[in-house]
Amino acid sequence: MSTTSLLASLPAPDRAARLRDALLAADFTADGLLERLGAAAYAALARSETVPALRATRGDDPLDTLVRLFLLQRSVPSARARAALPLEEALADGWVRQEGGEVRAAVDIRPYGGPEGQDWFIVSDLGCAVGGAGGASGHDEGVVLGVGGASTTLAGITVRTPVASVLDLGTGSGIQALHATRHATRVTATDLNPRALGFTRLTLALSGAPEADLRAGSLFAPVESETYDLIVSNPPFVISPLTSGMGDPSPRLTYRDGGMGGDDLCRTLVQQAGDRLNDGGYAQFLANWQHVEGEEWQDRLRSWVPRGCDAWIVQREVQDITQYAELWLRDAGDHRAGREAYEERYAAWLDEFEARGTRAVGFGWITLRKSGAEDPSIVVEEWPHPVEQPLGETVRAHFARQDYLRSRDDAALLGDHFVLAPEVTQEQVGLPGAEDPEHVVLRQNRGMRRATKVDAVGAGFAGVCDGTLTAGRILDAIAQLMGEDPVLLRDRTPQAIRLLVEEGFLDPAETLAR
Structure with a gap:
């Protein structure tokens, strides 16, 4: 057609x-x-x-x-x-x-509540709104889905500071572009599927939002010479076989199958994003990546980060290759194709993984920030635990803390003031009746909801951080109370303070004052 x-x-x-x-x-x-x-x-x-x-x-x-x-x-x-x-x-x-x-x-029209109570509507192909865009289910390859869990996840983690320009790459039904119209002067939305651009236009119009600049094409080709303050993408990240195992090319679903082998599409997207960002700009993606025999998955992802960019990469889920294949075979409706056809298509997925040495597939978030730093901060972590959306401000604060830590040696760190982050509580863990706890846990009740063990010094330090005293003064007081050498305590504690700052338990007072 x-x-x-x-x-x-x-x-x-x-x-x-x-x-x-x-x-x-x-x-x-x-x-x-x-x-x-x-x-x-x-x-x-x-x-x-x-x-x-x-x-x-x-x-x-x-x-x-x-x-x-x-x-x-x-x-x-x-x-x-x-x-x-x-x-x-x-x-x-x-x-x-x-x-x-x-x-x-x-068409499907699904009501969607905006972050500030806006009454929005997401328009998609028939059968693709109810159930949160649960998949193609036998639709044609150009089907355009509505709002799914991946869509809302990306919208929730996106940094929402006011900017001049946003690029929504692989816009689909337009939910990311719709969010971007709230805080960007100019929104550009691209998709390889022209039908998706049509649905984005409908979503924006029916939601009463400003129009976007809609362009057809793959990856960054439609915006080859342009740069942006924010790039968001929920790309076709599924690691699917290039053939069906039945002698013909595999049916390609544009919204999920990128047409590249393995995780090459996600890697290419991330590696090329650095050249499309303005200084200080963010690029935020959802992605799948391979866990390959003989390679640490963290090293694989670090190699994707473009020069001049800090990165925060969070693995939220890992599936073995059989679970992964079954998920996406059901998504395409292949489980209804008859036993023989299903088994052949299933085998094609496993053949592809075996050929690439893939033992599992990870899913998560990738955020880049163009800092231009010579010593970029690249944090790659696994965090499968519940979080509290929206996380856009948590993401922004993470990179602000990296900027701060990069600028401070240990002496400067001890001369600074810190404040215990809001919603952090302390738990003492030990046997009933014991005089002292076995250990102390600091726990965040917002954002990433992290928990970390600290010793008596760490707990005492965090407990009195209200921005009044410098870190060094606090450690001197703790040393006097505990009968420790203050010089030795000052020498061994900065790394623990850095970790508490990096994970968001402590905020530098100077960043709060800005």
């Missing part, structure tokens, strides 16, 4: 404001859905279970009609559709279709 016909099959956005007014008037919003459906039925939708929502929308008011029409993809009588939306315009513009005396949706 040609690009022209692909885009011609999408609704026209010109009168989206009229449709938006009708949706808002009916309370077809994230809050309105929760109130109408109830928590149980609303949660069931995220599991692709629609029966509770169908039972909750058996009435005939406009909200029930819109839920059944756009979210559950059920036909509704024309009279009910006319009462809920400007039907003639919606038919003419292609948002809905007439089938006899019934009306059906032509």
